[in-house]
Amino acid sequence: MRNDEKERLKSQTEKQYLWLRFKNGCKSLKDNKAKCFILLAFYAVVILIWIFHKDRFNLEHVYLISPAFVALSKLALPITLIGSTILILILLGTPVGTGKITNGLQRIGLTNSAGETPILTAKTKDEKQSEVMVFEFDGVGIPLTEWENKRQRIEAALNVHIVKLTEGKNKRSILLCTVPAGNQLSSRIEWSDSYLIKDSSTLVLGKSLLGTVTVDLAKIPHILLGGSTGSGKSVLLKLLLMQAIKKNAVVSIADFKGGVDFPSVWHSECKMCFDEDKLIELLTELVDELQRRKVLFRGNECHNLDEYNKRTDKSLQRYIFACDEVAEILDKTGLTKEQKEKVSLIESRLSVIARQGRAFGIHLILAAQRPDANILSGQIRNNIDCRICGRADNVLSQIILDSTAAAEQIPKDTAGRFLLYDGTLFQAYLFNDNSL
Secondary structure, eight states: OHHHHHHHHHHHHHHHHHHHHHHHHHHHHHHOHHHHHHHHHHHHHHHHHHHHHGGGOTTTTTTOOOOOHHHTTHHHHHHHHHHHHHHHHHHHHHHTTHHHHHHHHHHHHHTTTTOOOOEEEEEEOOOOOOTTTEEEETTTOOHHHHHHHHHHHHHHHEEEEEEEEHHHHHHOOOEEEEETOOOOSSSSSEEOGGOOEEEEEEEEEEEEEEEEEETTTTTTTOOOEOOOOOSSSHHHHHHHHHHHHHOOOOEEEETTTOOSSHHHHTTTEEEEEOSSHHHHHHHHHHHHHHHHHHHHHHHTTSHHHHHHHHHHTOOOOOEEEEEEHHHHHHHHTOOOOOHHHHHHHHHHHHHHHHHHHHHHHHEEEEEOOOTTTTOHHHHHHHTEEEEESSSOOOOHHHHSSSSSHHHHHHTTTTTTTTTTTTTTTTEEEEGGGGGO
């Protein structure tokens, strides 16, 4: 792009920004009565100065002054009031610290092809959490992916932690939810049953800098947990299953490691599967239950489990199938033909549950170190919207979250730290089997 073209675009953007600041200033007067009083006080001061010193502005008796200039001097008061009002409104519509923020973003190279830096259009405190500051930018054509790629640099430039980075009301608008740089996630948070949420479908994951992080199975029915060895995914899986049990869900666990990760206390609370035949039998029962509920819901004109239970005054339970290492049950590498057929049966039943389970209260929570396409088929993977990644390298983070964000944001020596599919970084609660 030629320099003259860049300058033309910058000039056009600056004019648009001035108009936007003017409109924001008008809006701030409407929303904040105190600012109205400030403007009225300014008017009063200007008018008083004019009243007591108007003779100084009278140029009629001054020689060598043209009549046009004399006439113009008589309009000094309205011109001053109009000009100063416009200037004040522009200032009121300019967020505090705009210049410093713009310079910071420019230094880290967050600019478009014309060399323009994102424009800060609003800076507000969150209504529910006063420590959270929300920055709204006009992205000047810089896509959200570029903001995400430079997340750490932006944090350093603004001296904040970005806890949420999303598009705003349109593609040009970028929202940064931030907390002060001094705020840190705890590396260890003990679980307490007082954290349980009362409804049957919401499970608590942990705490972020914005507060408690949850997942509602009624809306996002299936969960995929990933992370390297020692990342804490098994503890998080148990935390979720413990809550489901306390909410009276029917929990089934496939553990092909011989029950090492699930001591005897789990065996009395859950259905445990240790081989393919038992697993096929269990998954077949779940698919049959799904079909049975289809008939029940259709007959009662209900769309989901909660609606059915409310309308019929019944208490159908949620079913949750979990696996601590899904590769143990779905990896076909080195298997015989007969073994591969069994895996295909398991895969087909999981696929049915993944596609249809939400409305009928039948859910999957699958954990894996590396759930790539060789392990999880598209039929299953594409229907698991809640993806959570612990400590990982770039490849693993890309497999689970479709980005390298987990590798960039989770320290290599941190256990129990996870990144949610929506970009929320949280510390999972530390759960002890004895709490079951």
